[in-house]
Amino acid sequence: xxxxxxxxxxxxxxxxxxxxxxxxxxxxxxxxxxxxxxxxxxxxxxxxxxxxxxxxxxxxxxxxxxxxxxxxxxxxxxxxxxxxxxxxxxxxxxxxxxxxxxxxxxxxxxxxxxxxxxxxxxxxxxxxxxxxxxxxxxxxxxxxxxxxxxxxxxxxxxxxxxxxxxxxxxxxxxxxxxxxxxxxxxxxxxxxxxxxxxxxxxxxxxxxxxxxxxxxxxxxxxxxxxxxxxxxxxxxxxxxxxxxxxxxxxxxxxxxxxxxxxxxxxxxxxxxxxxxxxxxxxxxxxxxxxxxxxxxxx
Numbered sequence: 700x701x702x703x704x705x706x707x708x709x710x711x712x713x714x715x716x717x718x719x720x721x722x723x724x725x726x727x728x729x730x731x732x733x734x735x736x737x738x739x740x741x742x743x744x745x746x747x748x749x750x751x752x753x754x755x756x757x758x759x760x761x762x763x764x765x766x767x768x769x770x771x772x773x774x775x776x777x778x779x780x781x782x783x784x785x786x787x788x789x790x791x792x793x794x795x796x797x798x799x800x801x802x803x804x805x806x807x808x809x810x811x812x813x814x815x816x817x818x819x820x821x822x823x824x825x826x827x828x829x830x831x832x833x834x835x836x837x838x839x840x841x842x843x844x845x846x847x848x849x850x851x852x853x854x855x856x857x858x859x860x861x862x863x864x865x866x867x868x869x870x871x872x873x874x875x876x877x878x879x880x881x882x883x884x885x886x887x888x889x890x891x892x893x894x895x896x897x898x899x900x901x902x903x904x905x906x907x908x909x910x911x912x913x914x915x916x917x918x919x920x921x922x923x924x925x926x927x928x929x930x931x932x933x934x935x936x937x938x939x940x941x942x943x944x945x946x947x948x949x950x951x952x953x954x955x956x957x958x959x960x961x962x963x964x965x966x967x968x969x970x971x972x973x974x975x976x977x978x979x980x981x982x983x984x985x986x987x988x989x990x991x992x993x994x995x996x997x
Contacts, residue, residue, distance in 0.1 A: 727860075727873055728834040728852045731817045734862055734871035737892050738879055740915065741904040747915040752995035754987055757969055757980040764982060767947045767967035772934040773882060779938065781874065781881040783851050783859045788838040798848065798866070799838045806836045808848050809866035816864045816871060818850055836862075845887035845908055847872075863890075870912030884938045884946075889916070891946060893933050901931040901993070905970075905977075917970070917977050919995040929954060929992050945971040945978075952990050964990060 727736050740747075757763055775782045792799055799808045809815025822833030839849040842863065847870075850862040861881075863872040874881045874892055882891045890906040890913075905917035921929055929952060936947035948968045966987060969980040977997045981987040 728836075728854060730819075730836075730862060730871070732869065732871060734864070734873040736873045737890075737904055737906065738860075738873070738875045738894075741879070741892055741894065741902040741918070742900060742920070746918060746996050748918050748996040750997050752917075752919075752977055752979055752997055754979050754981055754984040754995075756984060757967070757982050759982070763969065764967050767936055767969065768949060768965060770936040770947060772949070773880075773937055775876075779882050779885065780935075781849070781861060781876045781883065783861060783876055784837065784839045786835070786837055786853065791838050791840045795838075795840060795848075798841070801838075806838055806850065808838065808850060808864055814866045814869050816850075816862075816866065818852075818862070822855065842883060843887040845883070847887075847908065865908075865912065868910065868912045870908075872906070872913065880933065880935055882935060882938070882946075884943065886943060888943060889938075891935070893935070896930055896932040896951075899930075901929075901933070901991075903933075903995075916972075917995060917997050919979075919993055921992045922994065929990070931991055931993070939971075943972060945969065945973075950991060950993075954990065966990065 727734070773780050792801060798810065799806070801807070804820040806818040806820075807815050808818070818836035820835050833855060835853045837851045837853065839851050839861070841848050845865075846867050847863045847865045850864065851859060852862060853859045858875060858877045860873055860875045863874065864870070872890075879892055879894050883889070884891075888908050890908065891903070892906070893903040894901060899921075901921045903917070903919040904915060906913045907916040921931055932951040932953070934949040934951065936949060938946045948970070950966045950968055952964050952966060954962050966981065971978045971980065977995070979995055987993070
């Protein structure tokens with residue numbers, strides 16, 4: 700490994716030791732119309748994508764490996780990473796009053812004449828054997844020029860989540876930005892969702908926004924190998940300059956086996972979308988499959 704690669708691996712290990720705690724999948728807050736939970740779809744065994752992706756050798760003639768390893772890892776606070784905002788939406792409701800308004804405890808997102816989404820604040824107290832439940836919804840504004848609007852949902856006992864709704868075509872998605880990394884491409888046409896790797900299985904899902912709403916374009920998932928779970932910690936290195944062209948990742952793999960000293964490896968991965976198909980490039984495809992047990996479908 701070259702010095703720059705070793706330095707990048709050291710940074711990755713420090714980030715891994717710092718830790719990211721896994722999160723359970725809480726119940727989805729109810730809205731009207733219903734939304735698809737992408738965090739659940741990401742780890743589902745039912746696959747809307749059907750064609751298996753073949754891993755290909757990465758062209759390293761331009762030092763692609765070192766460039767991916769050295770690139771800045773996106774995180775909360777970066778422009779292309781979705782996060783949960785504050786609990787006041789007065790300013791955003793005022794700025795976008797032609798699209799969103801609040802009527803008592805009901806937040807309505809949509810034009811007066813056309814499709815609209817309703818989010819109702821409320822709380823149901825628990826009983827002797829049940830916990831209370833409820834949610835508060837906060838309008839977080841439009842997602843660039845995508846046609847989608849973001850609504851943050853705060854629950855009393857579960858991590859907050861975010862609804863992405865498109866009143867023009869009726870599409871509605873739900874993501875959990877505090878548990879998963881959620882990133883929208885710079886042209887607001889693709890949404891990437893990936894879990895933190897501490898909850899098995901490690902998974903990636905790419906949704907493509909289109910006039911009909913959205914489609915699941917790519918799904919990747921690791922699996923067990925003889926009862927041994929490969930832990931994979933992802934570091935999102937950003938969308939390509941032509942964001943519809945794909946994105947880069949570094950996967951920090953930890954093999955858990957009989958060896959008392961866990962083995963770590965930083966693996967650069969390039970996802971490229973061209974000729975209407977996804978291509979996944981790695982330095983050594985056979986070794987990558989053995990170390991990650993990752994399979995991708997499109």
